[in-house]
């Protein structure tokens with residue numbers, strides 16, 4: 001629970017130290033401050049008061065005498081929750097028979113409340129202090145009130161039923177097989193947490209319990225053993241109220257509902273966060289994982305007087321994974337360097353020359369995850385010359401299939417454009433360093449021309465999903481140049497996103513007139529080219545990160561122009577697949593010295609290199625050039641793009657040994673990887689070779 005309510009002062013934030021710590025680690029500190037001051041109120045707005053009034057049940061988070069949080073449900077005919085004024089909520093119901101909530105309900109108790117309307121996926125949160133308890137229920141003073149989005153909620157219609165016979169309460173320490181089955185098939189969970197008064201909170205008297213919803217596909221929670229649960233933490237409101245509480249006090253109370261039988265499973269546990277690692281990377285939609293060690297279980301039968309209609313999943317649920325899919329992806333990750341077959345399962349024309357290809361994995365296994373903005377290395381069949389190319393993925397990952405958008409402009413792209421559904425190509429795992437930097441929390445300007453629109457569309461898809469949620473809250477200016485309306489790709493996609501995201505500003509620029517223009521995306525495209533002069537006209541004064549993708553002359557001109565306006569080099573990101581010459585950068589004068597080891601190619605000493613996958617061992621000499629050139633000269637066909645250290649395409653994992661860069665890298669690559677196009681081997685003291693995963 002938050003400990004400070006926004007009172008109009010810009011200095012006070014509605015977060016306690018635990019929430020701030022998690023926001024800082026997640027890189028959302030500035031966003032959360034902006035959001036929190038607008039979202040969190042010290043009263044219930046009229047809309048929330050009416051919303052709670054119509055609910056047949058209420059989720060409640062409470063804390064027992066030992067400080068253990070409990071997640072509970074209270075049930076009544078609609079109208080049992082009543083708000084006589086904006087500061088007060090009245091609940092005319094009693095805790096369910098056998099529920100710990102009855103013991104935790106006392107004058108002065110700080111409760112977390114979640115109103116959730118499953119048929120419509122609406123939900124609102126409320127934190128309140130109990131002021132009066134009587135035979136009919138209790139009255140509480142509203143401390144905080146805020147809305148939550150409908151993400152991850154499965155719809156079900158609840159129905160009140162009359163129960164007969166006594167409630168059965170079973171308490172034990174280890175999950176039973178029936179508990180495990182319920183949890184492993186669950187698509188919905190509620191979690192209560194607590195920021196105790198004695199914990200590190202700015203206002204201890206205001207500390208208390210919270211309760212929140214977690215949802216996913218059936219199979220999104222793993223029971224690792226009888227005592228440990230593991231579940232993904234998907235993108236949410238970026239305020240991290242639950243995780244912030246757990247940062248201060250790791251005790252949590254879970255509630256699972258058996259929607260078939262009405263059984264009610266309360267699980268006490270201690271939580272820890274897993275911030276990264278292969279399981280986080282492999283679980284579609286996961287930003288981190290929550291590991292919960294079970295310390296106690298209570299199963300209530302014949303207590304909950306509700307039964308439920310069949311489930312209907314949240315429409316975007318397939319953008320999230322299951323543990324079964326994640327396990328497959330981890331297995332596939334180990335095969336990232338291998339070509340896999342993909343079948344073209346559909347196509348869509350985005351413009352007169354750009355076509356999108358939807359790719360399904362032929363082996364039926366999960367498709368690899370990736371970060372929007374990355375590219376897919378592909379290889380055409382031998383009958384098409386076995387050509388290798390890299391094409392940008394043009395949508396955020398959905399865990400189901402891959403999507404590339406290809407401009408017809410050469411042998412490989414022409415072959416692709418001539419294929420119909422069913423054709424098979426090969427692809428390796430996605431790569432590339434041109435991705436949106438979410439740690440910066442700044443307004444962004446995306447500048448593209450021609451086919452350079454594809455990574456921007458993928459990033460936009462990740463930042464502003466079509467479900468109406470917003471991963472990025474700050475303004476995004478999308479500026480794109482095309483020849484005319486016929487060559488304008490993704491116009492409909494941009495129109496849809498613009499209609500549902502008020503922080504997206506689209507500016508299209510056409511160098512020629514065209515017909516059949518849709519005014520849904522922009523009344524009239526600008527006439528001309530994307531230029532610094534145009535940016536000066538359309539961009540309000542702000543602190544931006546710039547993303548560039550398009551023909552090299554286009555990017556160099558804009559890069560030089562932005563640097564001329566004193567935009568720092570570190571603020572300008574670009575996708576450079578190489579051209580006649582690599583992009584020229586001007587380093588920031590105050591940039592820290594590069595941490596990479598720079599070496600002089602001409603004076604380097606011979607060194608042994610081993611290519612692990614190809615089983616080749618070679619003694620490198622300075623005249624062999626870079627490791628990329630050495631591999632190619634020895635019959636290998638590693639992927640490459642810019643060949644100047646700017647795109648990340650040639651990155652290879654170093655299994656052992658030493659290497660150095662002959663020029664500063666412009667692209668970043670994963671830990672233990674190097675850009676082979678600007679790397680050479682260095683001799684080791686023990687004479688061990690440099691071993692590359694190639």
Ligand code: FES
Pocket residue numbers: 639640641642643644645646647648649650651667675676677678
């Ligand atoms: S090929 Fe672009 S970084 Fe090496």
